[in-house]
Amino acid sequence: MPSNTIRIRAQVKGGTTEVKSLIKHPMETGLRKNKAGKVIPAHFIEQVTAELNGTQVMLANWSIGISKNPFLSFKVKGGKVGDALKLSWVDNKGESDSIETKLS
Template sequence: MSKSIKIRAKAKNGITTVKSLISHPMETGFRKNKKTGKLIPAHFIQEVVCKHNGKVVLNCEWGASISKNPYLAFKFKGGKKGDTIELSWKDNKGQSDSISTKVR
């Protein structure tokens, strides 16, 4: 089970709403460490992919200006209770995580 992603998907009138929260520092690379005066290296999510029953429903490319602990919400047509929703992210350091949940 993924620790970095919280996700909720709900189907209503043939439309599924997906809401998710990812915990990630999203460092821009512009911030300075106040003690050392050195720049904190950029560390942010670059790619987020969401799949419904294995089919991609959203593919995002993100920059460093997405807020810390990013929030993402979107809707797609179709989807019913019990369908599988899979969300995964990858950051600029090559770290990644994914989660799978069921539509409610």
């Protein structure tokens, strides 16, 4: 997978950080077939992690039930404007990507 597969926005509102992200990934289940009738191999994100100032604040274990180009939204208590948030993913083929942004 090419890099830059993650778009992210993280905003602090009333002591809570709201994170919204969009991840570009095919998320193939391994159950579909192509036009020739051959099974399309499984290719999906297995793990997504978020770190706030180097401390893990979210871990999601995914499987084949997640849609193509998944949208992820979550809230974390704490965080200040300017703090660093890093979001990373790893898929079943060992491919990965990550992005770091500052809270606004």
